[in-house]
Amino acid sequence: MIHPEAATGWTDGTPRRAELLTWVWRTPPRLPPLVSGGKRPSHFRLTEKNFLRLEQIHAACRYEVISPDPFTAQALEHLRLETEVLLARSGRRRGQEPDDDTRLELAVQWLRQNDLGKNPVSGLSDYLQLSASTIHRLFRAHLRVSPARCHRELWMRKAAELLSQGQPVKAVAFALGYRFPNDFSRSFKRQTGRLPTRSKP
Numbered sequence: 133m134i135h136p137e138a139a140t141g142w143t144d145g146t147p148r149r150a151e152l153l154t155w156v157w158r159t160p161p162r163l164p165p166l167v168s169g170g171k172r173p174s175h176f177r178l179t180e181k182n183f184l185r186l187e188q189i190h191a192a193c194r195y196e197v198i199s200p201d202p203f204t205a206q207a208l209e210h211l212r213l214e215t216e217v218l219l220a221r222s223g224r225r226r227g228q229e230p231d232d233d234t235r236l237e238l239a240v241q242w243l244r245q246n247d248l249g250k251n252p253v254s255g256l257s258d259y260l261q262l263s264a265s266t267i268h269r270l271f272r273a274h275l276r277v278s279p280a281r282c283h284r285e286l287w288m289r290k291a292a293e294l295l296s297q298g299q300p301v302k303a304v305a306f307a308l309g310y311r312f313p314n315d316f317s318r319s320f321k322r323q324t325g326r327l328p329t330r331s332k333p
Contacts, residue, residue, distance in 0.1 A: 157212060162241070164234055165220040176222045189215050206245070213241050235260060236274050239267070243283045244290075248319075249309030252283040288323040291316070296331045304328065 161167055178186065189211050196204045196211070217238065242259050243252060253264045256279060260267070271279045287308050294304045305316035320328040 161216050162213075162237065163216045163220045164237075166216055176219050178218075178222050182218055182222055185218060186215070189218075210245055213245070232270060232274065235262070236270055239270065239279070240282070240286070243279070243286050246283075247307070247309030248284065248287050249311075252279045284319065284323060288320060291320060291328065292324070295328055298331055300330055301328050 193208060193211050196207050220234075238260060239256050242256060246252075246255055253267055256262070256267050257264055262270075267279055271277060271282060275282055277285070291304050291308055294307065295301070299307075301317065302313045305313040308316060310316040310319075317328055320326075
C-alpha cells in the first residue's frame with residue numbers, strides 16, 4: 133500500500149495487526165503506473181519472491197542511511213528505482229505489456245545509473261527483456277538517437293556537472309567507467325567540442 137498520507141498505518145476492518153515498511157522520498161514516483169491522481173492509497177499484491185526482494189531493498193536502504201559514504205545518494209537512487217520497478221510490475225495483469233513510454237523511461241534510468249564501461253544494448257536487453265533490435269527501434273523512434281549515443285550524452289552531461297563541482301578530470305574519468313583519462317578527454321571533446329577542465333572551487 134503506497135500513499136503520501138498513509139505513513140502511520142491503516143485499518144482493513146478486522147482486528148489484526150499489520151506491519152508497515154515506510155519509505156519517504158523527496159519526489160513522487162517516476163513510473164506512470166505508480167503515479168496516483170486521487171486520495172486513495174495504491175495496493176500491490178506481491179509474490180513471495182518479490183516480497184522478499186522488497187525486504188532486502190528495505191534493509192539495503194537502512195544500511196545506506198546508517199553508513200553513508202560518497203556513493204550513498206546514487207545507491208539510494210538505484211534502490212528507489214528498483215522498488216518502483218518491482219511495484220509497477222506487480223500491478224500489471226498477467227500478459228499485459230508496458231507501453232513504449234514506460235519502457236523508454238526505464239531504459240533511460242538504466243543508462244543514467246550504469247557507467248560508460250557497460251554495453252548499453254546488451255545491458256538493456258537483459259534489464260528490459262527485449263531484443264537488441266527492439267531497443268534500437270525504441271530509441272530511434274522516440275529520441276532519434278541510438279542507445280549508445282544516448283548513454284554517452286547522459287554521462288557527458290554528468291561529467292560536465294562533476295567538473296563544474298571541482299572534481300579532478302582523472303576522478304571523473306574513472307567515475308564514468310573509463311580505464312584511461314585520455315580516452316575520457318577525447319570522448320568529452322568529441323561530445324562538447326572542448327577538453328574537460330576542472331572548475332576552481
